[in-house]
Amino acid sequence: MSNITLYGYWRSSAAYRVRIALNLKGLEYQQKSVHLVKNGGEQHASDFKSLNPSQLVPVLVDGDMQLNQSLAIADYLDEAYPTVLLTPLDRQRRYLVKALAQDIAVDIHPLNNLRVLQYLTGELSVEESDKSNWYRHWITLGFEALEQKLARTKGIYCVGNEVSLVDVCLVPQVYNAERFNVDLSRFPVIRELTASLRELPAFIDAAPENQPDAVLS
Ligand SMILES: N[C@@H](CCC(=O)N[C@@H](CS)C(=O)NCC(=O)O)C(=O)O
Known part of the structure; x- marks a missing residue:
């Protein structure tokens, strides 16, 4: 162990x-x-x-x-x-990978965190439907830019043909987008990359539904 x-x-x-x-x-x-x-x-x-x-x-x-x-x-x-x-040795690629990973993990994800949503519906009395609109808005805005960037950097995976930290961040963010019914038809590059990554054992084993504490209905 x-x-x-x-x-x-x-x-x-x-x-x-x-x-x-x-x-x-x-x-x-x-x-x-x-x-x-x-x-x-x-x-x-x-x-x-x-x-x-x-x-x-x-x-x-x-x-x-x-x-x-x-x-x-x-x-x-x-x-x-x-x-x-997860971050390549080559300096240029390394910082490209870090920047793209931060686009997801630093700019997109925190706006939709649980405590943010709880503050919206709790202290600010925002309706559930508007909370979902908020969620979809920030992912859609982030994905619009990400789609263009990944179209330039992609190979089989987000940056070339090696799995990197960008892929590690992308798939969970797409999972969030799907949970809140974000329209992903507008993001063919993101969808294609996610489909390839979801075939890899490391990603399959890490998927939420395959975790010991998953509650599936
Ligand atoms: N920037 C942090 C984000 C951590 C984070 O936001 N975690 C969420 C789950 S994805 C959480 O614990 N939320 C609990 C809450 O909002 O109360 C990281 O990348 O680890």
Whole structure:
């Protein structure tokens, strides 16, 4: 049994990124589920808060190393386990990969995080339908730009023919888009890349529906 533990949640797209990264590197890990909704959200319980005061998953523990932020975790895994690299060695490609990954993880994803949606419908009394419109709006806006960028950088995968951190971020973000019925017909490049990536074992094994804590109806 490896020393790596991932605190996550089956539907968390940020934890989904880390699961893909660990699988691509062939690393064994154990998962601890932090249910983001049950009992007001286990991310707010004192034991998890002491692990990550930000009250967000994922958190990766590897021996003495304890880290949150999926992109920082990906960097750490590249440095600690360089068998398969998520960010290429070539400088130009490396920073292209980082920028595209951040387009998704830094610019698109946070606007639709659970706590943002809960604030909209709770404190701001926004209707459920408007919450979904909000969600779709920010993904659609982000995907419009991403579609153009990926059309320039893609090979079989997002940047050329090697799987990279961009792919690791793209598939979970498409999963979110599908959950909220974003019209993906406008994004043929994103759809084609996602279809190719979803055939890879590392992505299949990391898929939300294949996690031990998944609740499928
Ligand atoms: N920037 C962080 C984002 C972490 C994050 O937003 N996690 C979400 C799940 S995808 C979460 O824990 N949400 C709980 C909440 O909003 O209360 C990362 O990349 O790890």
